[in-house]
Amino acid sequence: MSRTVALYRLAHGRTGDKGDRSNISVIAYDARDFDHLLAHVTEDAVRALFAHRRPTSVRRYVVPSIQAMNFVLDGVLDGGVNDALNLDTHGKALAFLLLQLDIPAPPRMMESD
Numbered sequence: 001m002s003r004t005v006a007l008y009r010l011a012h013g014r015t016g017d018k019g020d021r022s023n024i025s026v027i028a029y030d031a032r033d034f035d036h037l038l039a040h041v042t043e044d045a046v047r048a049l050f051a052h053r054r055p056t057s058v059r060r061y062v063v064p065s066i067q068a069m070n071f072v073l074d075g076v077l078d079g080g081v082n083d084a085l086n087l088d089t090h091g092k093a094l095a096f097l098l099l100q101l102d103i104p105a106p107p108r109m110m111e112s113d
Helices: 031-040 041-047 094-099
Strands: 005-006 011-018 021-028 056-063 068-074 102-105
Touching: 011 094, 021 031, 021 094, 031 102, 041 056, 041 068, 041 094
Parallel strands: none
Antiparallel strands: 005 102, 011 021, 021 068, 056 068
16 A cells, blocks of 8 residues: 555545635544544645735634534635636535545555565
8 A cells, every 4th residue: 555645535625605714624434533633634634735826814723522623724715606717616526536645554454464
């Protein structure tokens, strides 16, 4: 097994929007991976991944009861639905971008080597 893994192997995501703000939820498939995701899917990691969209802020909210986190990214939708000229004015594809994030493989995956 590779020493890194794409986030989509460990979690799924959903995206919402309001104006120029996008929120992206990341929900662990397996509760055993949640602490690992918290350690590696950080505000800094998300900010770096979305640097090309120039977010004005990135905040993470953790919802441990459902092994989830929600990222709120401001300034990433080119002004929002009514102002944006990009093809994805609602930012629905942003969850897919985040799920491509490579993170270290969790210990339980490395044990199967």
